[in-house]
Amino acid sequence: NSVTVTLSPSGSHQAIGLVEVVSDDGLTVYGSQAPSGDEVVVSVGAPSHTDLIARAGTPVPYQIRLTPRAAADMPAPPGQVHAVRARVTALDCFNEAVVNDTGSATLTIDNESPAAASWTTVTPDDAKVLLNWQGSTGAVGYIVVRSESAFGSERPTEGVVYGLTDSLPNLPDAPIVYADSGTSHDDATAANNTTYYYALWAYDACSNYSPVATSGPHTPTRTILTIGDAPVPEPNNGEVLCPEATPTTFDLNAFTLQRSRGSEAISELVIELSEGSVAGVQKLEVFCGDNTRHGFASPTVSEFSLTLDPSIPVTHQSPIECQIRVAPKSLAEMPPPPGALYEFEARVTSVTTASQVEAEDTTSGVLRLDNESPPPPLWDTVIPGNATLDLTWTMSEGATRVLVLRSTLESAADTPLEGEVYGDNTTLGDSEVAFFGSGTSALNRGLLNGEEYWYAIFGLDDCRNYSVAARTGPHSPGEAATLIGDAIDPPDSAACPGDAALMLDTFTVATTLGVDAVKAVTVELSEEAGSVLSLVEIVSADGATVYGASSGAIGQVVTVPLATPVEVGTQPKTLAIRVTPKSHAQMPAAPGATVSVSGRVRSIDCRNQKTGRDTGSATLTIDNSSPAVPQWKPAVESGADLQLAWTNPEDSDLAGVLLVRGSAEPVDVPDEGADYTAGDTVGAGKALLFGDQTAYTDSAQGLENAVYRLFAQDTCGNYSAPAELDPGKPSTDGGVDVPGPALGAYD
Structure with a gap:
């Protein structure tokens, strides 16, 4: 009726989910029982199982089969390794049972958690976090979970194998960022400026999970590459440089490069030259560190990208210092007159990098190069004589010498080469050198009377820059002028x-x-x-x-x-x-x-x-400029009198003020340049006074509609615009102040 199976050692039933009595080949189950203790009574036979029959003669072999508990039913971590043995200790049957089952195989059930892994380094980087940990003995893999809040008591479910698309119980928004057997991982799904916490569990071949190892908070941020200032060179000691036949190279700017973390090789810089100076640059070079040249260019625009070969190594430990060097163009390469006074400056404004760039290269040395033409000399006279033309001119500012060309062709447009000096009677295109030197006159001899000659004169400064031409002609020897x-x-x-x-x-x-x-x-x-x-x-x-x-x-x-x-x-x-x-x-x-x-x-x-x-x-x-306008003060009635007051303008050439009493229409205006005295007629009005007074009392009766006008006059007789006062208007800016109580309307 039943078979009693005893499990050992004590407590082994905690690891066993089912005890079965089966045929030797395991195909027939005679009875089964979930153990509640180490001694398990397994009912066999009807109604649910096949009868277990013992026959006389040959012994019939049977098996005790054990099924481990499911992981979820196992004792809570850290668990243990169970070495379970089972033997029959009693039978319930018709006959007397003699039990002599002394042996058993050992079923080893691993429910023991592996040791916890431990973090070695957790390093925030640019849009990622670099994770490294010390492995655990017996572990076959690890899972790493990322959360935006600190972890509590959450842990993986024992016996469950997790992948990257899974999530832990009670942590649906905390992604599994790693599930494999290594001991490092770059979490490249992290976002900059977001704070993260990480949890690490080791697991063994039975998916038993270790205690958790947590780390945080960690915040990845954008890697900054800083372009900084370095001590600024002073090219040519600040002196103005002249163009040369073979240009010299000058240190123009110094700058530094440094990363906020890690290192990289910079292969391209963006350089900005001062506006207008690119026309005078032959070559620009960048040197760094131990005077290694990393790039050069002949720029054609003020802001350009410079490819670097070799690249510039940039780290976070210390800045690397670099220099921008420029070589001005030679005299022959310079733009034609009138040229310019170039002030070369250079700055690094950006670099080609995946990092965030902060450009602080704000200062530069200044290299001044004089390729600016002086103004052309001015012709004074060309006086003809017998087979001669006597030339005089005024030297222009900045010029120290002149070149005078003479031609019999009106169309001659020959110009000297920058930096060249010429001797008298040298041929230059369709022209001949009539004079070269520092004087302001020259007598051209041996000319043909009646022949027409055209002259062009060029100024030359100390940097051998020529001016544009000042031309004159035609001039003929032998003619009077x-x-x-x-x-x-x-x-x-x-x-x-x-x-x-x-x-x-x-x-x-x-x-x-x-x-x-x-x-x-x-x-x-x-x-x-x-x-x-x-x-x-x-x-x-x-x-x-x-x-x-x-x-x-x-x-x-x-x-x-x-x-x-x-x-x-x-x-x-x-x-x-x-x-x-x-x-x-x-x-x-x-x-x-x-x-x-x-x-x-x-x-x-x-x-x-x-x-x-x-x-x-x-x-x-x-x-012929009018003076400023006088300014009225409020008029005051005093009995039958009207007291007028005003402020005279402060013009330095003020001659006086004319006060005119008239009517609203027409506007009485004095004649420009005319002088008036009291009693004179001004248009339809009457002059009351002229002088430097600032007050007047008018005692006239029956002039309720009178309008008063003030005009300032300067020493040239120019009159200002009128300042008008209408006493009939009750306002503070052109009317009358009445002493004592008064009743009035207002809008």
Whole structure:
């Protein structure tokens, strides 16, 4: 009826889920029982199992089969290794049972947790966390779980094999980031600036899980690559450099590179040159560390990427210092005139890297290179003589020498090569060198009388930069010429509208041969001068003789015909430009303006060819500008009187204030330039006073509709706009203050 099976050692039933009595081949189950203790009574036979029959004669073999408990039913970790034996200790049958079952196999059931693994390093990196741990003896694998909050008592379910797509009980949002047999893992699914906690369990071949090892918090962050400043070099000791035939290389900038963690090799930099300087750079190089050159380029744009070969090794331990070196272009490579004064600066603005770049390379040395052309010299005179042309010019600022080219072709456009020096009579294209040196004049001899010659003059500075050309021509030897020249100009002066004529400029006229007659003089005035002038005259130096005059509408260029041509010879004759300001009535309406007038001789009408120039002029300042407007104070009624008060403007040329009493319409305005005294008529109004007073009491009766107007006048007779006071308007900005209680309406 039953078989009693005893499990040993004591407590072995905790590891056994089922005890069965089966046939020797295991195919027939005679009875089964889940143990509740170490002594298990297994019922056999009907109704649920086959009968267990003992027959006389040959012994019938049977098996005791044990099934371990499921992992979930095993004792809680850390568990143990169970070595279970089983033997029959009693039978319930009809006959007397004699039990002599002394032997048993041993069933070893591993329910013992492996030892805990331990973290060795957990290192946050850029968008990842580097995990390393010490393995556990007996473990066949490990699982690592990541959470955004600290772990509690959660753990894997015993006996369950987990994969990367699984999750632990009670941790649905904590992913398994590793499930394998190694002892390190890079968690590349981590996000920067997020705080994480990690839990590590070892498991053995029976999926028994060790105690947990936790680590955290850990926050991955973006790796920063910093471009920093280094001590700034001072190329060429700060002095201006001239272009050279063979350029020298200069240290222009120093910078550092450093990572916030780890290391990498930088293969590309972004470099920015100062605006406009790239035209003067022949070569740019980058050197680092032990003076290793990592890259070079001949840039064509101000900001460009520089490929590095070899790459620059950058670590987090210490910054690596690098230099940017530049070689300016040679003289032959420089842009053509007018060139420029280059100020080379260079900075590293970025690098090609997966890291976040912080660019702090803010300073640079400055290399100054003078490739700027001086201004062209100015031609003064070209005086013909017998087979000669006598040349004079004014040296331009910055130029120390000049090159003069002569050609018989008007179309000749030959220019010197930058940096070259030339000897007299050297041929340059279609031209010949007429002069090279530091002087301001040259006499060209051996020319053909009547032949036409064209000249081009170039200034040359100490850096051998040539200016653009100043050209003149044609000029023919043997011909007489009439020369315009400077004289001592009158002093600067000031004038008012309607003033008498004033000298503006003096100039000379002379011939190189014989005599000539000047029939007209063309005068170039300063801008806006015509708006304030009524007359332009050509007079003798003392002003006693008037040779010609132009009036009416006067523009910036005025041709003054001479009533009687002025005869001039080889001795210079001094003439003058005299101008007359317009009257007040002719001047532009108020508020007008103060106009600075200057004028020079632009050309003359004569028989000979003309040369020379008039360069100087006095400056005549004509004041047609209105003064500021006076400001009313509130008027006060006092019995039958009206007390008026105001503030005068602070103009330095204030002559006085005119007070006019009139009506609202028309507006009574004084005539520009006119002087008034009390009692004078001003339009339809009456002048009450003129002077520097700031108050007036009007005792007139029956003038309830009177309107008062103030006008400031300056020493040139210019009047301001009116400041109007209407006593009939009860307002604080133009009416009357009435003493004592009053009743009024307001809006």
